[in-house]
Amino acid sequence: MHHRRHLTVSERDVRSRLTKLIHLNPFINGSLVIMKRSCGKKGCKCQKGKKHVSLYVAYNENGKRKMRFIAKPLLKEIQLAVGRNKEFKKLSNILSLNNLKRLLERERKN
Numbered sequence: 001m002h003h004r005r006h007l008t009v010s011e012r013d014v015r016s017r018l019t020k021l022i023h024l025n026p027f028i029n030g031s032l033v034i035m036k037r038s039c040g041k042k043g044c045k046c047q048k049g050k051k052h053v054s055l056y057v058a059y060n061e062n063g064k065r066k067m068r069f070i071a072k073p074l075l076k077e078i079q080l081a082v083g084r085n086k087e088f089k090k091l092s093n094i095l096s097l098n099n100l101k102r103l104l105e106r107e108r109k110n
Helices: 009-024 070-107
Strands: 029-037 052-061 062-068
Touching: 009 070, 029 070, 052 070
Parallel strands: none
Antiparallel strands: 029 052, 052 062
16 A cells, blocks of 8 residues: 555645545535426416426435435535536546556556
């Protein structure tokens, strides 16, 4: 295992950003979904083509896709949390690739 001082400046920066992201802000591994549907009430605008719009967050739980309705007051917070998850994935992928390179280099030296 490498100590922090053996990492490049860019690797230390990525690790630092990832740590801050995890510890300071909530993130959600999911995506926002806009659903348009009809309610079934006679005379409602949705019966004439103007469907009701609802916002959901889609996520996986125990290998099954689930969706939860998002009330408008929570929309901004959930959008930010989903966006943070995209950043989390990007940063963790960078670390993963760096770790793989390091292990493969170590193998070549042996």
